[in-house]
Amino acid sequence: MTDTLQYYIIDGIAPFFSAIDTRDGETLNWSKVPFARLEKEDRLSPEIAGRVAARFEEYTDRAASLGFNCITLDDVAHLVCLDMYPRELCEKISDYQRLYSRLIRAARDRGMTVLVTTDLMFFNHHIEAHTSMRDGPTVHLMATTLRRLFKAFPGIGGVVIRLGESDGIDVAGDFRSRLVIRTPAQCRRYIRGLLPLFEKYDRLMVVRTWSLGAYRIGDLMWNPRTYDKVFGGVVSRHLIVSHKFGDTDFYRYLKLNNLFFEGQHQKIVELQARREYEGFGEFPSFTGFDYEGYRRTLEECRDLAGISVWCQTGGWSRFRRLSFLPSSSLWNEINAYVTIKIFRDRLSALEAIAEFCREKLPGKDPRKLIRLLSLSDTLVKELWYLPEFSRQRLYFRRLRVPPLLWIFWDTIVVNHTIRKVLRRLVRRRREAIREGYQALYKIREMRGLAGDLGIDQSMFDFQYDTFRLVATAREYFLGQWSAELGERIERMAHEYRNRYPNGFVIEHDFAPVRIKKRVIKAIFKLCLRRRPDYRTADSLFLLRLTGWFYPLVRVWERRRMPEFVQKQAMGIQVLFK
Incomplete structure (x- = not known):
């Protein structure tokens, strides 16, 4: 350079x-x-x-x-x-x-x-x-x-x-x-x-x-x-x-x-x-x-x-x-x-x-802006992402799997498919749930620093409510399922929509995916790898034949994938070409 x-x-x-x-x-x-x-x-x-x-x-x-x-x-x-x-x-x-x-x-x-x-x-x-x-x-x-x-x-x-x-x-x-x-x-x-x-x-x-x-x-x-x-x-x-x-x-x-x-x-x-x-x-x-x-x-x-x-x-x-x-x-x-x-x-x-x-921001203390931005960096990495999952390098066919599966642009997705995936890949589940809720306290400090810097504080209320939803989604993904938890998420999503009609879209679907653990384990072993280099299974099967299975995926997509996936970008079918 x-x-x-x-x-x-x-x-x-x-x-x-x-x-x-x-x-x-x-x-x-x-x-x-x-x-x-x-x-x-x-x-x-x-x-x-x-x-x-x-x-x-x-x-x-x-x-x-x-x-x-x-x-x-x-x-x-x-x-x-x-x-x-x-x-x-x-x-x-x-x-x-x-x-x-x-x-x-x-x-x-x-x-x-x-x-x-x-x-x-x-x-x-x-x-x-x-x-x-x-x-x-x-x-x-x-x-x-x-x-x-x-x-x-x-x-x-x-x-x-x-x-x-x-x-x-x-x-x-x-x-x-x-x-x-x-x-x-x-x-x-x-x-x-x-x-x-x-x-x-x-x-x-x-x-x-x-x-x-x-x-x-x-x-x-x-x-x-x-x-x-x-x-x-x-x-x-x-x-x-x-x-x-x-x-x-x-x-x-x-x-x-x-x-x-x-x-x-x-x-x-x-x-x-x-x-x-x-x-x-x-x-x-x-x-x-x-x-x-x-x-x-x-x-x-x-x-x-x-x-x-x-x-x-x-x-x-x-x-x-x-x-x-x-x-x-x-x-x-x-x-x-x-x-x-x-x-x-x-x-x-x-x-x-x-x-x-x-x-x-003339006349303001640069140390406070440094602190605010440092907190924002840590908060996004600790809560918006899920560190134990996001640090993993996973590949499917020719793609690196994104380290963020539950946020698609302006949509927060909470469904059983993502729950299945994350529970397979995350071991420190209780700790991750606790750390997610603890991270919310950073937003309160950020809000106070913004006030000292003359920055509008209302956006931090929006951030807190949005990140609280993400923390609760993490509890659903990694914690014990209960009807009370589902009702809590539905209630929070309803209140969020009323307060922020132009905020994030909340797509939630708690209907269980009827796939046994051993089948999921086999699918993961076949489809995901932890190194970019192709395996024999990739060369002989995934890179050549998965296109034949897309019609089945499409049926599943209509039933399980959020509607926006079918209307934005190039569609999920591009992953199988």
């Missing part, structure tokens, strides 16, 4: 969400710009475009002042008209081209370079008919699209390519992306086919290794063999490989991804300030101590070229706070501030907190 990194990237999705109208209590997909909601009468609304541009200037003012020099914007598909499109679609694309020209100028005026995102590959029925979903025509069409993009927008610095995940089930509009890359060899052909175009036009090709485990390419984010099959020998100053910091999504209890030390490619580490699995900024969830640890380990990575900080992107939720804009989250802004100070200015987390306090 060099003394000065070259790229400090922030996502630019927040200004788009600030311009749309939403229903109270509506769940939003924060994974990409909601293009369909920016449009009226099949055109980009001039009024909405104006609001986006104004908020974008405000947002980039703040981001640039922190030291970010690049910003990502969705997406390539909405910026290029292709020959097979009808006139109406091209007219709409021209609306987006005018808006994005304005955004690119605004970013440039603030010393920031725009990187445009794309999935590989986006489709509509015109593209499907043109390519017949075959590799050759698809690569050629993407090359044509990028060539036109680079010619039309000389101010664009490059493209960020996502290849291991596609649009969520709920995405609407003129384009929907799909997974088209299935093998490492196929991925390598795509990269080698497109890279010369980036070299010719002197743009960055940022390839994200993030994947949901689908197909043979699905372990690209952690498997050095797959990584080498894709990137081995493909070296260019125009190619950057972008990794999340761990071998799964943005969770705690993760070691730094070993792929940072593979190959000789320029690399970017992806970090998240707005914690999509830890409250979306509705309460403090400080990341600075973890990120300082990652930075220290990355000192040995000679090829690290930058960081990419997610301040708004990610997840599904009803929460509405927009980073660096009115109704922002102080906690998301602290995470973003501390993150860039750690990586750009080489400050420790404690030094960065103190500097934030002096700048943003």
